[in-house]
Amino acid sequence: MTGHIRRRGKNSFELKFDAGRDPATGKRRIRYHSFKGGKRAAELELVRLVAEHDAGNSVDPSRVTVAEFFDRWDRDWASANVSPKTLERYRQIARLQIKPHVGNLAIQKLRPLHLADLYAKLGRGEKALAARSVGHVHRLIHRVLRHAAAWGVVTQNVAAHVQPPTVDETEISILTEDQIGRVLDHLQGRTLRPIVSLALVTGMRRGELLALRWKDADLDSGMITVARSLEQTKGSLRFKGPKTKHGRRKISIPPWMVAELRAHKARQQELRLRLGMGRAPDDSLVFAKWNGAPRAPHPVSQKFRMAMAALKIEGVTFHSLRHFHASALIASGMDVLTISRRLGHGSPVITLKTYGHLFSNTDARAAEIMQAAFAKARTE
The missing domain is CATH 1.10.443.10 (Intergrase catalytic core)
Structure with missing residues (x-):
């Protein structure tokens, strides 16, 4: 059995080893783990993981539940790669919205229908979540299952086949x-x-x-x-x-x-x-x-x-103060690229996704600009 380590950043490594062929499919099984520490410690951890697998102490992926994989993802990847605040939020979402509903289900038996049903349940009842909050649940599940697929635990990310609820534009509160x-x-x-x-x-x-x-x-x-x-x-x-x-x-x-x-x-x-x-x-x-x-x-x-x-x-x-700032700039006719830079968005796409419905209100202003431009052209 072979394995190697790859540096991701300062004191952060990806550990990878060949776990042999899947007896059911014949495909090679590659296991990935994240490790935080020095290079020598990472090498020792890889040796331990390979030895654990050779000794038969590793868990059969077909028996891993959704809750168990979330815990493993938390331990082996998230704790070393996301900020403490984000990790705290991920754990809360997993504890309150995911594990109680699909946590006991074998992760290899998780289907798009299970997730669609979960999102529907979360959006109903006295303690119903807003569509935006259900979207946070979906994105976390999608991220975790992406790693599950990369690590060979599942064959595909079933969350990619599920559409979360559409966020109502009125959920963004903007002060007048x-x-x-x-x-x-x-x-x-x-x-x-x-x-x-x-x-x-x-x-x-x-x-x-x-x-x-x-x-x-x-x-x-x-x-x-x-x-x-x-x-x-x-x-x-x-x-x-x-x-x-x-x-x-x-x-x-x-x-x-x-x-x-x-x-x-x-x-x-x-x-x-x-x-x-x-x-x-x-x-x-x-x-x-x-x-x-x-x-x-x-x-x-x-x-x-x-x-x-x-x-x-x-x-x-x-x-909401940030939303007011964005809405005021949009109403003034400022271009989306400048607004995006001012807000610190990674891309104008994020700005449009968040505030796109407000840009429609500037269409009348566009007509006024065209009217003025052509009026000037006719007089010259």
């Missing part, structure tokens, strides 16, 4: 201009006001705002550099880089926002001096606790929800 005015007036003089204002004018994500440092905010040129994000898990907070190269970006801000940030910085410096902490260094956080420590994302969202409740504005979250 009148509501935005009420929100800003309500937050005037409160600690939440500057971060809400910056979210509105930049479309930055909550984690990106909370990771922003003063050295990332060039107030003289009115330019914000998005270089990292703050992530909260059950156990801790951590700063991380953007998921893609598009996540790192520069965003221009209007003069009124520059003035608001200058006032916020002055208040922050005044508080530090009163507490005997000295002036804040350039790498200090723009939106920090009184002692300069990071503000956790969840409490910020909770305070925003409380503000919305006080204003009797329903169905919006902190992320």
